[in-house]
Amino acid sequence: MRAYAIGDIHGHLDLLRRAHDRIAADIARHGPAPVIHLGDLVDRxxxxxxxxxxxxxxxxxxxxxxxxxxNHDDLFTRFLRDPAAPTPGLRADLSWLHPKIGGAATLASFGVRAAGDRPVAPVHAEAQAAVPPDMIDWLEARPTQHWLGDCVYVHAGFRPGIPFHRQTETDLIWIREPFLSDNRDHGALVIHGHTALDSATHYGNRVNIDSSAAYGGPLTAIAVEGQDIFVLTDQGREPLRPA
Structure with a gap:
């Protein structure tokens, strides 16, 4: 079963369009298949x-x-609903508007300027006026995992040893350890992002395709054939094999 997946986008529409151009070229050769975006549409x-x-x-x-x-999509909508509400998964010393997180860049794209340098209350009021309610509803309604064939697609990963149907949303969109260091078979090949790398990497039981678009890196698009992974380039497919 074939599918395509795109890693963490982080506000880079130009990179997203080019990723879809590469997918369209591959579809022209191999036929249609669903495209799965792994989240982190916003920030930075x-x-x-x-x-x-x-x-x-x-x-x-x-x-x-x-x-x-x-997790960045969730941070965005939580801020719009209530900027004072606690955010599971986020360090207590950080907020969505902290420079490390990148929320101010997201609000700037909606016309809310200098969001990280002003009091939260007026920034929140301007953000609520600027962001269409249907966009907030759409973001909040995004699923946290998608199963297809022998693969499961998720933003961050899974809590090892817990059945898939009992995973929490916080883990699905925030987890790093102990997921990243767990080399067990999870019952499906896990295709995820969230933890930025220099390039997509296949670990045998999981494939991380967050190639650091948020930090000036490329945006990775892959083709999935069963459990065979191919990185899409302007020249075509490049096999991605377990390290």
């Missing part, structure tokens, strides 16, 4: 609003695309 990059609109409009026009929820 220059056009989070454009990324969300691009995905929403494609879905509205019937594209066979699935968009998962990432």
């Amino acid at each position: 990059g220059p056009d989070s609003q454009g990324v969300i609109r691009f995905l929403m409009e494609a879905e509205a026009h019937g594209a066979d695309w699935i968009t998962l929820k990432g």
Whole structure:
């Protein structure tokens, strides 16, 4: 069973469009298949609003695309609902508007300027006025995992040793350890992002395709054939094998 997946986008609409161009070229050779976006649509990059609109409009026009929820997407909607509410998974000394997280860049794409340098109350009021309610609803409704064939697609990973149906949303969108160091067979090949790397890496039981678009790296798109993984380039497919 074939599918395509795209890693963490982080507000880079230009990279997302080019990733879809590579997928379209592969579909022209191999036939149609669903495209799964692994979340983190927003923060740090220059056009989070454009990324969300691009995905929403494609879905509205019937594209066979699935968009998962990432922790940054959750941080965005939580801020819009209540900036004072605690956020499971986020360090207590950080907030969505902290420079390390990148929320101010997201709000800038909606016309809310200098969000990280002003009091939270007026920034929150401006953000609520600027971000369309249907966009907030769409982001909140994103699924946290998607099963297809022999693979499961998720933003961050799973809590090892806990059945898939009992996983918490916090783990699915935030977890690193003990997931990253667990080399057991999870019952499916886990395809995820969240932990930024220099390039997509196959670990045997999981494949991480967050190639650091948030930090100036490329945005990875892969083709999945059963459990065979191929990175899509402008020249075509490159096999990605377990390290």
